[in-house]
Amino acid sequence: MKQVISALLTIFPLYTFAQSPVSARLSSGYDVGMAYSKNNYNPSVAYYQLLNIGERKLISLGWTARLGAFYGDNLNYYTAPARLTHGHTGFNALTGPLIANNIDTVRYDYVTMTSFNIGFRAQINLGRVDIGISADLLGLTFGKSRMGRYKSSTGQFKIQSVSGADSTTAYFQGANTFQQSHPSVLNVRLLGDNDIGTLSTEVYARIHVVQRFSVKLGYQWLTTETTVTNRDIIADNNRFRNRVGMAYVALTFPVFQ
Template structure:
């Protein structure tokens, strides 16, 4: 994963160097809307997918700095993943962190997102987006509870389900499944963009009963690389 991150940083630096010497020949649109399909991969057979609708608006006279919003349906799967204690009031102390081993996790979310972009030219842009609020869902899964304090008062194997509410509160205060992407994008045509970069998805499960420290929420934070294709149906 570290090598992938280094490669991505190299690509970012390369594209920035190229765009710094390119002349701006085409005026940038004030408003853009697009449909976007993204697929990501990471360690432990981690896989993410997302379908979104995004609208962005150019700011200031150049329209290079862009703010936007959208709606995203996303999913995350993996294999034998460790989900650790999620609540922020417990994660600050190693003694209060437990582990939930989920054999075949599959969490999904439907959330509103915000998007920030800087468009260097008609061909290249750099951006970041993140889910803000929405709903989480997915299939229930049997999980293994791992805790040094479990001396029989808690079941070792128990049912868990994806957390049902997604809310961006920053860091470990977050709730549910939230996806964020840092990306570079290249225009294949006037209507079509190719995006690539880093995907961080917060995937969260809620157990059927409270466990140690009265906790029932566990989270995985995989970092993946992704590719996406964006299409603007309104570009003439």
């Protein structure tokens, strides 16, 4: 008898939540998809949970957790920090701000990385079609180290002696052109060039085929970032980013709606 009572006490709160006004306005599911452009691939799996707003449930707001892998060929990564991309060295009365030449490049033959991000999603529900936007906000990225061709006319880095007692400097030129790097680990949405790491933003239209299956079509903007081993001591930088736009298609499997 005690076991029956315990089971009922366990089930009753779950049943109550399932019948509550809040749960009746929730929808969730999984998106399994692929973003693609020439030489760029980004397969991903995302879980989303949305709260439908208002009596008509026209607008939905919520969060998403996204696991994605990026594969890219022949890519240029450019100086990332906003203080360098937006920086200037002075002002000319005739031409305006004097923009500093702080943009360096790291060229990769092949790049791979895997990221996990938590993000925000907003959606307009139009019957059989949903229109929405999703953006990563915070997460982590992992991947193998890669060798890149560092292109800089002024950048320098420190070289430690064998004993480690002293150091000298060398230019990112000639024999020092190739540099080791790895994907930047931390992902943070800070807007524009202030962003850090690997982050995705997408707009989409979801078409409901049947109750438990939908097709999602969209466009994705993906920013990926790498960190080189040797910091440029002139610009005080070792972060580089690449931005790419890709067509996106996915299958949606709702959990409840």
